[in-house]
Amino acid sequence: MEGRERLRLFVALVLPEDARDRLARWQEDVFPTRSGVRPVPRANLHVTLAFLGHIPSEDIPKIMEDVQAAARAAGELVLVARKYRETSRVGMVVLDDQGPVLKTRALAVDVQRRMQRQGVPLRERSPWISHVTVLRFSGASPHFAPSLPELGAVSPSEVALYHSRLRPSGAQYEILESFPLGG
Numbered sequence: 001m002e003g004r005e006r007l008r009l010f011v012a013l014v015l016p017e018d019a020r021d022r023l024a025r026w027q028e029d030v031f032p033t034r035s036g037v038r039p040v041p042r043a044n045l046h047v048t049l050a051f052l053g054h055i056p057s058e059d060i061p062k063i064m065e066d067v068q069a070a071a072r073a074a075g076e077l078v079l080v081a082r083k084y085r086e087t088s089r090v091g092m093v094v095l096d097d098q099g100p101v102l103k104t105r106a107l108a109v110d111v112q113r114r115m116q117r118q119g120v121p122l123r124e125r126s127p128w129i130s131h132v133t134v135l136r137f138s139g140a141s142p143h144f145a146p147s148l149p150e151l152g153a154v155s156p157s158e159v160a161l162y163h164s165r166l167r168p169s170g171a172q173y174e175i176l177e178s179f180p181l182g183g
Contacts, residue, residue, distance in 0.1 A: 006054040008164045011067055011111050013047040013077070013104075013156040014178055015132065020045045023093070026149035027134055031091075036139040044173050045132050047079070047095060049108040049159065050115055053123040064161055064177050066114035071159040072183035074107040079130065079154045084146050091135030091144060098153055104130045107159070136170070157181055 015023075024042040031039060055063065079095040086092070097104050108128050115122060135144075160178035164171050 005057045007057055009052040009055050010048055010162050010164060011050045012160055012162055013049065014158045014160050015045055015156055016154065019151055019154045022151055023132065023134060023149055030146040031135060031144065036137055037142055038136045038170065040133050040136060044171065047130055047132055049111045051123045052115060052120050055120065062118055066118065067111065067159055067161050068179040070107060070110045070114055071179035071181055073110060074181045075103060077103050077156055077181060079104060081148045081151045084148060086141045088141055089137055090133045092131040092133050093149060095130045095132065
């Protein structure tokens with residue numbers, strides 16, 4: 001990465017291996033193979049906190065500092081699956097904090113505010129929802145109504161800055177750096 005090269009970046013919670021395994025098995029068991037519906041690969045399952053868009057590579061060190069500070073300030077997170085939801089382009093499992101305190105939302109807001117203070121214009125147009133995207137649609141929403149995956153309590157332990165490369169076969173995600181929650 002050199003100079004003014006621009007990278008497509010986002011900040012996300014890294015899901016534990018066992019949660020990704022359970023989600024991948026659920027995808028295989030629940031969703032039929034059909035044209036226009038593409039399951040998100042196991043390696044790409046995560047909870048986005050902020051989509052940053054195309055950022056000059058020279059800005060990455062400052063962004064990493066803020067992501068690390070936000071991760072350090074966050075405590076333990078415990079998430080549970082609440083519902084399956086579709087938009088016109090994706091299917092997702094909505095995750096909520098276990099218990100009354102919305103720690104995950106607080107972390108997302110913290111990351112987003114830190115990025116805005118750096119002048120990074122956030123790319124999301126809709127309100128933030130804690131979720132894992134599990135399907136992508138190339139046509140109309142298929143209106144699936146699956147049972148929820150049996151995830152139990154999911155405890156992500158790190159926040160990562162991801163680089164997203166768009167490919168004809170779908171997006172490929174690479175973690176540039178990750179930081180433990182709570183420091």
